[in-house]
Amino acid sequence: MDWLDVLIIVAVAVGAFALWLVGTALLIWGERRVVAKMQSRVGPNRLGPAGLMQTLADGAKLFFKEDIAPANADRWVYLAAPMVSAVVALVTFAVIPYGGTFTIGDRQISLQVWDPDVGLLWVLAMGSIGVYGIVLAGWSSGSKYPLLGGVRSSAQMISYELAMGLAVAAVFIYTGSLRASDIVANQAGTLFGPIPAWHVIPMAPAFVLFFISAVAETQRPPFDLPEAEGELVGGFNTEYSGAKFAMIFLAEFMNVITMSAVLVTMFLGGPNGPLFGPDIVRAVLPTIYFVVKVGIFLFVFIWLRATLPRLRYDRLMDLGWKVMLPFALLWVMATGFSVVLRETTERATVIRAAAIGAAVAAVLFFLAPLFSRRASEPGGGGGDGGARPLDDPRPGGEALPERAGDRPSTDRPTEEVGV
């Protein structure tokens, strides 16, 4: 590795950095313009053409603002939290290929900062570290609303990380690799006819699961409970101002771009697309495809914000644990089965084993409600065949932590009578 290789690595890293930073600035502006249009307003339109320079002005304002820290704050953690958010947001995109591979002289240049063996696990790892930025910001502010926001965000992000991880796992199994470059390469070509071999078609359920958890992980509406302007005055970032707030803000929007980029990489072929024209066009086209695909997802994120009302917190948890997690588990099983079936030489044995397994699972599925019924209600109530309403408060239906928290309240009347 000589100095030219080092230079190329630095250039690719700087390219990614520039793409993400400019994208963030444009996203903030675009969000304000698009939401304004959807609400029949004008939006920022003073600075530059169509208000394009508004983000720059806002950034300059934030960085020159007085930096106020509450007296109650935990000094070091309060200082570190926005940095954690910003650093994590910046390093996450290192593994995402944002363009094709082209040759200059005798060197192959691939527009991806880092292509490790663990690949997109890096995104999951950094996503799980990103929680700290929010949780610590909420806790260290030494104030009630930020604390509530921090607690909400930690519970929410852990819940949705599961579904997200399983959706990613399904794609890993389907591709047979964790590397971002392999996943992109697996989506080259066409499936049948003119339809591209993007994973969004064979892996449609994983795509839906990943998209919903991406919205929840970036804490965008309708899952923006940690900030919930209406209830928590901005949640975990209430007590932040100036440059620290700017960092939190930047990290949030950068995460939206990164999540869209991961979606595009995993399900929409990343920088894949039809190539034509002279060499220089061939080199630039993949990046353009990538940017356009990411842009579409960014628009959807903004669209969601302008359209959907915020979820209630228990609904959010129900969706994550009771709907998405079981469904994701089933889909991973199904994907694994199809891959084994595709690669095995003894199809009949595999199918027979799977049939037995499915039969046992089905029998257990129908037997389990009978047992829990008998345990909770020996008399049995009518012939509803073990079916229960979703919000049944009877014991046995309370596997979820937040339900378990309700238990002591049923004892309270006795207590009061006694005292």
Place this chain on the structure above:
Amino acid sequence: MVALATAVGAVLAQTPVADPAGAAASTGAAEFWVFWILAPLSLAAAVSMVVLRNPVHAALMLVVNFFTIAMFYAVLEAQFLAAVQIIVYAGAIMVLFLFVLMLLGVDRELPTRVAQIRGQQPAALLLGALLFAALAVGVAGPFLGADSACNAPPDAVAAAGADAQPCVGLAAANEEGNVRGVARLLFTDYVWPFEVTSVLLVIAAIGAMVLGRRTERPEDLVDGRGVRKEPLRARAARPTGSTALDREAAE
């Protein structure tokens, strides 16, 4: 910061070069420096995790410790372990710890020497020393001193007999990719411990849920067991003194 990421990436992505001597020298040097920078950091974080009085600060120190361990894994070219260490320990378990700390509001500094069992400190020191000795002798022992490296190059394995520790090398171990290598071991040689551990974890989770339900009456810990629960209203209407709680209140 991207420069940092690139540097980390370059270190992590180091693939063994064809020239074995050169490769050993370059990874060896990187390993050396990373170890001597990270090891004190790791130890310092571990010690301050025990010493710090604010539970949240202690938890954060543990996170730092997990990070340094992940870096060690990465330097040893166990990329998958490094990623999983961050995702599972730093990302999920410690966030849950913090969640509980915040939810219960145990964020004030705890006074030391409260509710200590008598003789706890010497016992802890003794047991800690015993554990350390056991680990040092049992786990690390075979790899200390002259045995720290493999002693038999591939062509001399037969000559060394039972003492042979054949040099496979990271290049061979990671030949089909780090993730595939780990997966193959996990689902062939270690499938039984793996399954047993997962069953243990499930049992622990269920146990925690059963024990964690705060209740005054122990029979509530088991869901009914065929005994129909008294409806709330009937319980409330009972004369005072009939439940354990009421008796307590009366006293």
